[in-house]
Amino acid sequence: MTTETMPDPLAAHLRTSDGVVGQVDPQTVPRWAGLTTFARLPRHTDVERFDAAVVGVPFDAGVTYRSGARFGPQGIRTASQLLKPYNPAQDVMPFEAFQVVDAGDIIGSPFDIAEAMRQIRGGASELLDAGAKLIVLGGDHTVAYPVLQALHAVHGPVGLLHFDAHLDTWGSYFGAQVTHGTPFRLATEQGLVDNNRLAHVGLRGGLYSRTDLADDADLGFTAIHCSDIDRIGTEGVVDRILGRLAGGPVYVSIDIDVLDPGIAPGTGTPEFGGLTGREMLRILRGLGGLNIVGADIVEVAPPYDHAEVTSLAAANLAYELLCLMASQQ
Ligand SMILES: [Mn+2]
Incomplete structure (x- = not known):
């Protein structure tokens, strides 16, 4: 084997003059070759320090x-291989602005949910203790709960911007309180989030009772429904989000089912009539004023996907979030 046919994986990464290690150079190793990391970035073990970590949490026992x-994590990583260094819409080069890494997967028990929550919280805490901002690739929406526990230990109560077709503030299913439909009930009741800085975006579809929306509002959430987007447009949505969430650390949680199932069919609980990709991008790109300390993209279920479209959407939303974080450096 010569060096021409087997390039040193680290030598193949682009890097800046001040030592930031970026993507594998596609002129050296084509995009379909080599080990698959998010956006062809280095592993966290390949660099001395990092500012942002993309980490998988392949847990779905809460659905x-x-x-x-x-x-989800392996699907999103595969779909992320085409992501490029410059984002003209945000005018930022995220992989040069700060050190971004793929931190692999946090392993949680597939059979013991309580143990899995402890393991996920521990894995997230390790990365936060290293000083990193987090982008979590789920996994189902249950994983937002232990990630918020880890963030709370560092930042105290954080603002929560929740993109989802569903409220995810229900009390229990089959008597279980820790599920993918309950993470934000747990987070509000346990003080993990700032109850004055909470917003849902993209709500739609049927509910269990006439009181669900009032119960959710009692927890402190501002609710922006898909029908509101029709009325006030994406600019109006951004204004409402910034008005509610500016002024402190924010966690952004994106359930991929916020997008219409026509463009994101690979998900656990699809709901008709969702956001388009362009609406989602317009809203996210308007959030440059927020101090985003962590984010997740959850509920990507590749077995239900077609032509990787759902994973492609998730990879691009993770990229936009990284760009928002990078522009705050
Ligand atoms: Mn959800």
Whole structure:
């Protein structure tokens, strides 16, 4: 084997003059070759320090309908291979502005949910203790709960910007309180989030009772429904988000089912009539004023996907979030 056919993986990375290690150079190793990391970035073990970590949490034992989000991280990583160094819409080069790494997967028990929550919280805490901002690739929405526990230990109560078709503030399923439909009930009741700085975006579809929305509002959430987007437009949505969440650390949680199932079919609980990709991008790109300390993209279920479209959406949303974080450096 010569060096021409087997390039040193680290030598193949682009890097800046001040030592930031970026993506594998596609002119040296084509995009379909080599080990698959998010956006062809270095592993966290390949660099001395890092500012932001993309980490998989392949846990889906909290779902109430379709399973399969355990394959989300590998699906999103595969779909991320085309991501490029410069984002003209945000005018930022995220992989040069700061050190971004792929931190691999946090392993949680597939059979013991309480143990899995402890393991996920521990894995997230290790990365936060290293000083990193987090982008979590789920996994089902249950994983937001232990990640918020880890963030709370560092930042105290954080603002929560929640993109989802569903409220995810219900009390229990089959008597279980820790599920993918309950993470933000747990987070509000346990003080993990700032109850004055909470917003849902993209709500739609049926509910269990006439009181669900009022119960959710009692927890402190501002609710922006898809029908509101029709009325006030994406600019109006951004204004409402910034008005509610500016002024402190924010966690952004994106359930991929906020997008219409026509463009994101690979998910656990699809809901008709969701956001388009362009609406989602317009809203995210308006959030440059927020101090985003962590984020997740959850509920990507590749077994239900077609032509990788859902994973492609998730990879691009993770990229936009990284760009927002990078522009705050
Ligand atoms: Mn959800």
